[in-house]
Amino acid sequence: MYDTQHLAPVVHSVEPFFVSVDATILDAIRAIDAGTQQIALAVDADRRLLGVVTDGDIRRAILRGIELSAPLDEILNRTPVVCRYPAPYDELAKTLLGQQRITRLPAIDAQGRVVGLYRTEDLLDEHFARDFPVVLMAGGLGTRLRPFTDTIPKPMIDVGGRPILEHIIRRFVSQGFKRFYVSVNYLSHVIKDYFATGEAFGAEIHYLEETERLGTAGSLRLLPHELEGPFFVMNGDLLTAANFAAIADYHLETGAEATMCLREYTVQVPYGVVEQNGGRFVGIEEKPMHRHYVNSGIYVLNASILSLLPENGYFDMPSLFDGLMKKDPSAAAVFPLREYWCDIGQVSDLERARSEIARLAVF
Known part of the structure; x- marks a missing residue:
């Protein structure tokens, strides 16, 4: 699905992935499972992005012995890779198809509020x-x-x-x-x-x-x-x-x-x-x-x-x-x-x- 005006994949809805910054790791797991996009986004009351946590982050935390009841802040990535919305196709391709292995890219507006989520598979015929x-x-x-x-x-x-x-x-x-x-x-x-x-x-x-x-x-x-x-x-x-x-x-x-x-x-x-x-x-x-x-x-x-x-x-x-x-x-x-x-x-x-x-x- 493509937005022909901006020649870039349409962003996906993100509300199911939202958690508060004072949530627990278990809260993030619930958001990840509910959203089915393998990512949770920590936002404030105005939807400004404060950090992200991926399914992989949680798996690594489990291996380190961190309890699921621990604060999300223990594993939260507060400096995630993001892009401005709308993002041109070339910018998305460089990030989502590059060597950093980023598969989920939060899109934010000029005020830092989350607009949606770009995905690697939307740039490919098949994930x-x-x-x-x-x-x-x-x-x-x-x-x-x-x-x-x-x-x-x-x-x-x-x-x-x-x-x-x-x-x-x-x-x-x-x-x-x-x-x-x-x-x-x-x-x-x-x-x-x-x-x-x-x-x-x-x-x-x-x-x-x-x-x-x-x-x-x-x-x-x-x-x-x-x-x-x-x-x-x-x-x-x-x-x-x-x-x-x-x-x-x-x-x-x-x-x-x-x-x-x-x-x-x-x-x-x-x-x-x-x-x-x-x-x-x-x-x-x-x-x-x-x-x-x-x-x-x-x-x-x-x-x-x-x-x-x-x-x-x-x-x-x-x-x-x-x-x-x-x-x-x-x-x-x-x-x-x-x-x-x-x-x-x-x-x-x-x-x-x-x-x-x-x-x-x-x-």
Whole structure:
């Protein structure tokens, strides 16, 4: 959509993204989720821009251990890149298509009041992130979910009236991702008969046929050799409300060769933990909680790192990341998921997912 008078994309409405400068990080998350533009704008009573916070800023804050109840000011960017409205196309192209990886550009008037928001995707035929291919790993045996997997592959187990794999594909498609490669092995005909070419689901699906167990990274050898740029890899037994567009943008923003999505995992010690020093009592902490980040089974990889794969044999994703780190210790990024995520690996996980899906509006 273009404003022919100014030869520039029309600005988008910004009211849903507004927060006050004394808001909390959680308030900003709510604004970002409501606005669906991966940005929140801190303004005063007259709509004058005081700062911005992006979805990526919040993810990085989570990794630093900042509580969501903390003041937004702790992570607020008070000197964001902005433009005057109306902005000429050349200026927008230089900013939104340049090397700074800015995808959202607030537009302000002469008094510093927010008029709207320019977006990178409006300068392109299609948002660059939406062209990411998606590789889904659906070839596992699912032995821990027997007898459910005796006659169907694990990704085809029903949760809320649909196979797990259908939930995954539909969520990607709803965010603009269309190209899929599904790695299959065990009872592969069940998956191929159900999804076929993917046309019925608004997708384009190709199948990677594993003749032996290759692992989550080894099966990437089956991808077309002409594949270029970044692509998603995701386990086919996950139920998640992840924002894949935000993950894609984060990967591009960091300039990483590989991004691993993480999920916070909390362990509570069921006893009082005693601190001592040289046999003397120092203190006791009752039933402390320990927080860790675990691999969520969702990744973004640049096609260039496929050269690190061995020519044959089983090879998993942690081994690929290890190889990448040996090559360049700064080449990998991490992205913390704050959305719903459930790894359906055991019967108890399946039962939980089936009970939870009814109250999750995103499925």
